[in-house]
Amino acid sequence: MNNCVMDTEEMKILEMLKKVIDPELMVNIIDLGLVYGATFDAAGRQIDVALTLTSPGCPMGGIIIEDAQQTLESNYPGFNVNINLVWEPAWSIERLSAKGKAELGFS
Amino acid sequence: MNQIASQNAPSPKVVVPHFIFGALTWLMVTILIIFHPEAFTQHYFNAELLAITHLLVLGWITMIIFGALYQLLPVIMEVKLYSETLAKISFLLMAIGTILLSLAFWHFSFGPLMFIAGISIVISVSLFVANALLTAHSSNKNVIERTFIVSSVIWLLFTVLAGLTLAINLSHPFLKVSHVELLKLHAHAGLVGWFVQLIIGVSSKLLPMFMVSHHVNTKKLNFSFYTINIGLPIGIIALYLQYKIGVVFSAIMVVAGIVGYLSFLLASYKKRVKKQLDIGMKQSALSFVFLVIPLFLIFTLLLNIDFLNRLTLPLSVAYGSAIVIGFITSLVMGQTYKTLPFIVWLKVYQGKVGKVILPLPKDLYSEKLAIAQVWLFAIGFGFLLIGISTTNTTLVMVSGILLLLSVAFYNLNILKIVLHKPTNE
Numbered sequence: 001m002n003n004c005v006m007d008t009e010e011m012k013i014l015e016m017l018k019k020v021i022d023p024e025l026m027v028n029i030i031d032l033g034l035v036y037g038a039t040f041d042a043a044g045r046q047i048d049v050a051l052t053l054t055s056p057g058c059p060m061g062g063i064i065i066e067d068a069q070q071t072l073e074s075n076y077p078g079f080n081v082n083i084n085l086v087w088e089p090a091w092s093i094e095r096l097s098a099k100g101k102a103e104l105g106f107s
Numbered sequence: 108m109n110q111i112a113s114q115n116a117p118s119p120k121v122v123v124p125h126f127i128f129g130a131l132t133w134l135m136v137t138i139l140i141i142f143h144p145e146a147f148t149q150h151y152f153n154a155e156l157l158a159i160t161h162l163l164v165l166g167w168i169t170m171i172i173f174g175a176l177y178q179l180l181p182v183i184m185e186v187k188l189y190s191e192t193l194a195k196i197s198f199l200l201m202a203i204g205t206i207l208l209s210l211a212f213w214h215f216s217f218g219p220l221m222f223i224a225g226i227s228i229v230i231s232v233s234l235f236v237a238n239a240l241l242t243a244h245s246s247n248k249n250v251i252e253r254t255f256i257v258s259s260v261i262w263l264l265f266t267v268l269a270g271l272t273l274a275i276n277l278s279h280p281f282l283k284v285s286h287v288e289l290l291k292l293h294a295h296a297g298l299v300g301w302f303v304q305l306i307i308g309v310s311s312k313l314l315p316m317f318m319v320s321h322h323v324n325t326k327k328l329n330f331s332f333y334t335i336n337i338g339l340p341i342g343i344i345a346l347y348l349q350y351k352i353g354v355v356f357s358a359i360m361v362v363a364g365i366v367g368y369l370s371f372l373l374a375s376y377k378k379r380v381k382k383q384l385d386i387g388m389k390q391s392a393l394s395f396v397f398l399v400i401p402l403f404l405i406f407t408l409l410l411n412i413d414f415l416n417r418l419t420l421p422l423s424v425a426y427g428s429a430i431v432i433g434f435i436t437s438l439v440m441g442q443t444y445k446t447l448p449f450i451v452w453l454k455v456y457q458g459k460v461g462k463v464i465l466p467l468p469k470d471l472y473s474e475k476l477a478i479a480q481v482w483l484f485a486i487g488f489g490f491l492l493i494g495i496s497t498t499n500t501t502l503v504m505v506s507g508i509l510l511l512l513s514v515a516f517y518n519l520n521i522l523k524i525v526l527h528k529p530t531n532e
Contacts (some may be wrong), residue, residue: 022208023449023452023467024317024449024468025319025380026467026469027383040415053181054316054319054380055319057180057317058316059116059449060454062447062453062457063452063453063457063460066457066458066460067460067465070460071131091320093321093380096380103354103381104319104380104381104382104383105381105383106382
């Protein structure tokens with residue numbers, strides 16, 4: 001598989017993850033900038049996602065991870081989906097997309 | 108990989124009964140305000156007000172704080188709660204102790220009933236304190252929030268032990284100081300040492316988290332911790348020794364500490380990512396506005412201003428009511444919407460993603476009821492303060508009706524949350 005196809009697949013994954021909403025902020029995890037990256041390995045039937053949370057104490061972390069995992073598993077049956085929780089670099093406001101900022105009420 | 112906070116959450120069976128008992132007690136108190144408004148227009152050392160106050164501070168506020176802390180300690184300390192069994196026993200003893208204590212006060216009976224109630228509450232608090240300290244001990248998060256919480260639970264233990272000593276002193280007098288002065292000492296240990304410090308410890312972690320405020324300097328909280336924990340013991344000793352200048356100095360120190368905390372909250376608010384506050388955060392914000400009232404009243408009372416002399420007693424009751432009902436109750440009601448829906452939501456939906464329709468935690472309660480609750484509360488509290496200050500029982504009764512409606516809406520929402528069931532896809 002060439003890089004172009006992989007990029008397309010990874011972009012699809014990021015698009016799918018827009019369905020996963022942070023229940024406290026009510027904004028999807030892509031526009032919040034919580035997803036640091038995704039890799040798609042068609043041959044190894046493996047998907048890896050690097051995800052962070054707005055705060056290490058975030059009580060919603062379990063559900064967000066479960067939701068992301070479930071979303072990808074249902075779209076890629078037979079694939080092994082790994083959601084890796086990462087804390088470096090720490091999430092900051094700069095990671096918000098323009099849409100995310102608008103939904104949170106930034107002028 | 109770090110453990111995520113939701114993996115440390117205790118069973119809702121530990122947490123939810125505290126919320127239900129607390130909410131029903133607050134409802135009961137509003138009924139008592141309607142039928143016994145005179146409790147608020149006499150000297151504060153009267154049977155009805157003592158009963159109502161203990162129902163409020165133990166049955167309502169402390170009960171909800173216990174339940175919320177069992178959920179929040181794992182979030183703040185990033186470890187599991189030390190023991191769920193200790194928490195359940197503590198709940199039962201606190202519930203029984205509070206009911207018996209209020210009955211004893213209501214009948215102004217300082218015999219065995221009050222003693223049994225006091226012992227029950229002391230054991231309940233001891234179990235809670237042991238649970239909280241052992242949970243904190245297993246955490247390596249040495250942050251200021253943790254220090255405040257540890258300090259507050261020690262002050263709670265001091266408060267209930269002082270309360271038990273007062274109860275014994277009422278039936279078998281052995282202390283030389285006037286009972287009214289001892290009551291001030293007991294009340295301030297509880298209000299400042301337990302409630303205010305606990306609120307600072309928990310809210311300085313949670314409110315920035317709810318508002319998504321990053322990089323807020325916590326140095327002001329260190330300042331608050333030292334001024335409160337130096338000022339409060341000075342005030343306790345000064346009250347016991349009847350040393351007025353010591354009391355004034357203590358008040359200045361404690362108020363400075365609270366102002367430092369409010370300044371931290373303001374900085375968090377300005378740096379918030381989540382610009383729009385939900386209804387729970389709006390009522391919480393209102394509570395901080397109400398907090399300004401007792402901060403002014405304490406100096407008004409301590410300065411003995413001539414033309415206010417005849418108002419000293421009503422203003423003393425207004426001062427206590429502004430802290431317990433205006434500030435703490437309002438904050439607890441607001442923060443219920445930031446904790447209980449999430450507790451129930453996590454319990455109902457964890458492991459069921461994709462199998463059921465996933466609502467948002469805020470969909471578990473009626474926002475319209477919550478908005479009505481906040482308005483009724485704010486107006487009701489305003490009437491209460493005016494009624495107390497002018498010793499007008501009709502106004503106090505009207506405030507009771509408004510507060511009853513507010514707490515009825517609050518209870519309806521609590522029921523709606525705890526009875527929530529998932530919908531299949």
